[in-house]
Amino acid sequence: MSRPSVAFDPASALSRRARTMNASAIREILKITQRPDVISFAGGLPAPELFPIEEVRAATNAVLDRAGAAALQYSTTEGHSPLREWIGAQAGIPAANVQIVTGSQQGLDLLGKVLLDEGDVVLVEAPTYLGALQSFQPYLPRYVQLPTDEGGIDVDALEEVLKRERAKLLYAIPNFQNPTGRTLSAERRQRLVELTAQYGVLVIEDDPYGQLRFSGEPAPSLYELGLRLHGDPDRNHVVYSSSFSKTLAPGLRDAWVQAAAPIIAKLIQAKQGSDLHTPTLNQMIMAELVHDVLPRQIERVRQAYGERAQHMLRAIRAHFPAEVEHTTPEGGMFLWLTLPARVNTGPLLPRAVERKVAYVPGSPFYALGGGENTMRLSYSNATPEQIDTGMRALGGLLREELGA
Ligand code: PMP
DSSP states (O other): OOOOSSOOOGGGGOOHHHHTOOOOHHHHHHHHHTSTTSEEOOSOOOOGGGSOHHHHHHHHHHHHHHHGGGGGSOOOSSOOHHHHHHHHHHHTSOGGGEEEEEHHHHHHHHHHHHHOOTTOEEEEEESOOHHHHHHHGGGOOEEEEEEEETTEEOHHHHHHHHHHSOEEEEEEOOSSOTTTOOOOOHHHHHHHHHHHHHTTOEEEEEOSSTTOBOSSOOOOOHHHHHHHHHSSTTTOSEEEEEESTTTTOGGGOEEEEEOOHHHHHHHHHHHHHHHSSSOHHHHHHHHHHTTTHHHHHHHHHHHHHHHHHHHHHHHHHHHSOTTOEEOOOSBSSEEEEEOOTTOOHHHHHHHHHHTTEEOEESGGGOTTOOOTTEEEEEOTTSOHHHHHHHHHHHHHHHHHHHTO
C-alpha cells in the first residue's frame, strides 16, 4: 500500500462538540492521589471494605440458576421490569415512569441530550457536581449560578433569577450535596418546587446520597413535592435521578431516572442510541439484592460514614486554624472547607501531596469560576486512623500557609 501524500491529523477530525470537553480536573487529581503512600480525601469513592461481596456472589448465582441464558441476553432499553417495579413502588409511581440507566452519570448525559438546546439557560448551585457540568457541557447550555448557604440554594435569590432569566432547567442536589455536603431545608424545598412550577422551569433532582443520612430529620424530595403539587407523575416538572452506586456498589452501574412519560419516551430513544440497555445481569442481581441486602447495607454504610464524618469534624477542630470554615454534613460522603480569600487551594495541592495528603480544590465545581479558596474533603474512603493522620498533615500545612 502506498503512503498518502498528505499526512492525516486525527485531531482535526474532532467535532466542535468534542472540543467543548475538557479532561476532568478530578480524574487528573485522582491519578496523583492513587499513590498508596498518599492519604486521599480527594476521590468520591465509597468504602470498599463495606461492599457486600458474598451477598453479590450469592445473588449472581441465584440469578444464573433461575434466569439462565436470559441473564446474558439482550434486554429492553427501559430496564428489567422487577427492578423498575420495585423502584416505582418505593416512589409511589408506576414502573412506566422509571428508566434504568447505566450509572446516574448516564442519566445526566441522556437528560442533557433530550432536554437541552444550545444556549438554553441552566440554573446550577454554586458550587455544584462537576460531573453534571461535564455531562451538560456538550449540549452547549448557558449556566447561571445560584448562590447557596448552609441551608442550600438561596430561594430568594432563585426568585430574582427566575424573574430575570428565561431558564430552561434547574439542576440541584438537595441531599448532602456533592461537593459541599449541605442539605436543602424543608421550607426551601417547598418554595423551590412552587417557584419553578410557576415559572415553567424543569427541575433535575440528583439524589445519589439521600439514603445515607446519619443525623437530622429527612425532608421530602423535590420529586415528591412536585408529585403532590401536580397529582400526576406524568405532569411532574421535577425529574429525579438516583443510583445504587453509593448504597450498594458503583461498579454494577445500576441507576435510574424517574420522569413524566414524554421525557421517559425520549430517554428510551436516546439510550437506545447510547448503549441499548443497562447490563441485564447487573439489573437482575440488583433486583435480587434490593429486598434484604440493600436495607442492611444502607444501615452499615450510614453508620460508618456518620462515624467517619464525626472523626473528620473533630480533627478539623483539633488541628485546623480557626479561620477555616467547614460545613457539617448530615449524611453522604463530603464536607467543604472555605479558607480565607488569600489562600488558593489549587497551587496548594502539590504541597499537600508532598505531605502525603490530598483533597480536591473547589474551583472546578463552580460552573462560572470562583471558589479558589475552597476545597472538598471526602471522609467515606478513609479509615478513622487515616483521617487522623491525614487531617493532622493538612492542618499543619494550612497553619503554615495562614501563619496561624
Ligand atoms: N451525581 C452526583 C451528585 C454524584 O456525586 C455522582 C457520583 N460521584 C453521580 C451523580 C454519578 O454516580 P453514578 O454514575 O455512579 O450513579
